Amino acid sequence: MGDDYLQLFVDETTLYNRIVLANLLPFKWWDPLPHVLQTWLRNYIAGTLLYLVSGLLWCFYVYYLKRNVYVPKDDIPTRKAMLLQIFVAMKAMPWYVGLPTVSEYMIENGWTKCFARISDIGWFAYLVYLVIYLVLVEFGIYWMHRELHDIKFLYKHLHATHHIYNKQNTLSPFAGLAFHPLDGILQALPHVIALFIVPTHFTTHLGLLFLEAIWTTNIHDCIHGKLWPWMGAGYHTIHHTTYRHNYGHYTIWMDWMLGTLCDPADDDWGKTK
Template identity: 50%
Template sequence: MEGKTVVFNSEIDGYNEVVLGNLLHGSWRSLPRFCQSILRNYVGFTILYFVCSALWSLYAYRLNPNVSSPEVSKTRKNFIVKHIWQTMKAMPGYILLEGVSEYMVEQGWTRCYSAIEDVGWPMYFVYFIVYLVIVELGIYWVHRASHEVKLLYRLSHAQHHVYNSKHKVSPFAALAVDPLDGMLHTLPFILATLLVPTHFLTHLLVLFCEGVWSINIHSTIDSAEIWPLMGPSYHLVHHCRPNYNYGNYTIFMDWLFGTLRRPESAGAKNEKNM
């Protein structure tokens, strides 16, 4: 156990140096490793949020042939400012939880492993698929509970659903959530590391890819839907009709549990809210 802890400590130090050493100068190296990891994640997620959201917005609202009217563009810009403000308030909460997750890995409290050679490539893919299934199932039920448990909805998730039409949603809305809401939706990733052997670097990359994916599905781009992916059109249905399409990466859990609604079904609702 002690040997694994040393390996993970060294690995995390390397990631901190790559991000913070190239972006920040000063006394960050004197901080405890836990604080360094939180700072690394905060810097990394902030850069990811602004760069990816800006690129998706550029495509959706400038390069996309379906150009919005000036009135709609002004409305969306006003909401984007609100999206950014809410995201900046929420970011420290779930960044803290991810820091706790890394601390758990360091202490050997999870089933994470450092090198793929520890399990071999075939089992790496098997474990990774199981990890993703746990994440998908966990996020589905956390998301559904955040709607169906009325107190939880009022205290937390309602903040994200003030954006309830196509022109109130944007890529910048992806992380515009209540801090508690963001932390609850991060828990399935941590739970997965407790239940199944998980390659640590893959786990970190999935967390960052989750941010990119969330930005994508909030882009409101009318794109071809590829089964079983939860694309922007499916997720827009959820913002317009919140009792459907709770899934994260896929629509499979919604199909399995009877909460799937195809984008065409929300057409009239979308037009009403525009």
């Protein structure tokens, strides 16, 4: 890629930086910061707001407006449990957002296969590449998640932080990002690795990374949406209970193919514990 084309990525990230920082931080004290630090600061603010706002809205809707409709009263987590999850997530957030910051840096320097505009390749090729990208991400997150369970050292020192939430009355939307920082980064890493394998639209990549915050909120609310083939909260609640099923991320396909799927519709799933 030529310098003129790479400048398109820099211009786009600069625009995102100014939209977030200029509107949320006073006095432009951040303006002298190097571009990469502005990008990290923008990702930190955006990621924090997305996590807190989406979690608060979802908890308010499920636990208060629809109390006893989706989740029985006895299965509603305590405020103490939710505050602990927020505390764990916020300690990790500065590290989490380092991943999109690094990926943006690599993209801006032309180290990946990213492209700046859909018109560069056309809508058909964009959709084909997007499907391949998502398949690679699903494959990568499944195996990363499974190895975080199977390798005892990784489970004990990283993933166990997340699995202290192992029942419905301890799981909440805020548990979605309550990980050891390195654990959260490892599970999102396939999003970045895929950039070196398949051509990916830059804005779509950023959007999908931040969609992780929304998705993890959804799959930790204990509500089984029954929308096949998506790996909804019904499946993921089983994962937190049995520890050895439903490692998938967006879909159930990897678990189905590799024999680790446990369907919440199966009345006998509890016997697999």
